[in-house]
Amino acid sequence: MLKTSPDVRRPRRDVPADRSRPAGQGPSARRPLHVLMPRGLAGLAAQSGIGAAIRHQEKAVRSLGHEVVTNPLRPFDVVHLNTPFPDTPLLAHWARLRRRPALVWAHSTEDDFRDSFPGANTLAPTFRRWISHLYRRGDAVVTPSEYSRDLISAPKYGISTPIHVLSNGVDTSFFRPDPGARGRLREQLGLDADAKVVVSVGMQLVRKGIVDWVEVARAMPEVTFVWYGRTDERMLTAEVCRALAEAPANALFPGYITAVELREAYCGADAFCFLTKEETEGIVLWEALACETPTLIRAIPIYRDRMPDGVLTHQVAGEGPGFAADVITRLTALLDGELTDLTAAGRCAAEEVDIHRVAQKLQEIYRLTGVQPHGREAAFRDAEARSTETRSTGSRNAESDGAMSRGAEGSELTAGAADATAPVLPRRGAADARLDAAR
Template identity: 75%
Template structure:
């Protein structure tokens, strides 16, 4: 994927409570980081009691500040990934809107523990640069990236996807991926399926039922028969879905990047997204994606009209442009940018750290 670094280092990416984020976007981002680290010839260490040269911290869980302070005691640089903001915490779980200001104070405290903060987009950097976060350390932008050698177009996937879903060979399939949250657009997505009974809508991903809000529970319980929820699937099945779908419809209301969108673009599927600030700025309507803006009672009707245009071939084909853009954030490119961040943060190999872990 990339040339090996001349001075390999040991990168601590502790498991701990991070395992709780396995099925989330943060979990995917961490897996991408591991691939980028290894592509550079570095070693990933998961046990904080072993020797390490730098720590990457990604989750807003209670063990994160302990791990940051442990690294400081060892005089090792701390890179804090800012995947979360107050904005994308809202409309997530029961009580999240009321807790959002407290959550912002908590993540701001965590981010301030880093020798550098890494965030996946310029939009996210703008949000966490606000005075309320109080971050004085450098904030670097580094995409979470996508493995374009894995997520790539496959014209043969169309019949396989329909067979796997038990659909007719000519069925029109529209895909979305993510946790089942209001923020991810699940309410509008279900209403969109209701307005387009001639299309099969498939949502991959799940949320622990104990964390579903009442309105999401009602939406899932009352979803029309053309709305399917296969749950969380492995990457191979997800790739098959991207490549076999007629469109990817991502109605999220807030993102710091959205790895699933890069995966869809890498697979060459026509894409419709909600025109949130991140996508309006980073990929204006009609450049990499087609977009529909708004958030209200009229939104599902507007989205349905736009989606019919996309499925009917009335909108410009942007799939080649989307694939090229995804190649620009391939994990090989991300790895090289990560190496630059390591250099700026003063990351270096420690002989003592290597000797402590030679048998690990």
């Protein structure tokens, strides 16, 4: 059950309801929210998909006219919790003490924790119990895809609060096609103008498909393969360390790059080859599609079901020794222009999850969760709005009474004006009294 403060559940008795507007259009509906997105340990995830998701949320919140608050000691109306770190349950408890709703983002599942860091497969059940504990701390859970919602809806997660699906989104005004990037990318990489370039983006994990990706690169020496993103060497598995150490000369690893450089890579590449084995969404795929980069991905359930092969992306199914050979065949055909051009369809699909569209759905989640403005500033703006409306009403009354008294003696006109303003004064005083009380 949603835990909210009494003033969320019941109208305040000292503030009469404004019945002159439809529901949701009164002064409080126009007030911006203070959305707490605490930094805390979230900085540890800055270079991961979760870090990108947090940045997208901040853009969405601001596009709605709300204010992002990063200090939990400042006033806030709702908190977004994104990371599976130890400070998350503490922040959820703090929100409950303040009687503010907490939205917990389910970016991670037991499935996508596997094949990530050393010992991850052994720890996966423990990790699932931990994130289940975190997700249950929220008044609502938000997850980026129907696929991930199906996973965390399983009884083993024990989530009874509402689960909303909301894409992490993509900024399609930033990630957009740029034909001039092709030459710039090759110049940056020190390649010939006609060199073929295939890129991928992500942490260097078995789950992200980097071992298969290196094998594909070794079999295609005439193509330059570039992997953007990195993982702390202490967190690399032996299999990934071996793949990186034995990578061929045509496989490059520039590490973590800026968003502008990443856009250049998408727009300048001949193909985006994303061989991830498990995702809850995959922001980098939406970025590549937004840039109209020809894309080849592994046909994992989330992509196979949501975007079948040949609709938005080209896909290769399978695992094991034969998988890399199938990728090589399909990627060669893609680079040679033998496969259907799906880039326009990919761009249209990315626009459907543009951050501004995601923001509108986030606003609806706020409404369903009962998020409302609180605090002295909210009371001040309510009182100010009501006072303004009252003065406007009084002014209209004065004009009406004045019109009725036209042609009468000056003393009668003065009396009429006095009668018109008389009802206004007590209302203004009442608004001021409420403001003083709020202070």
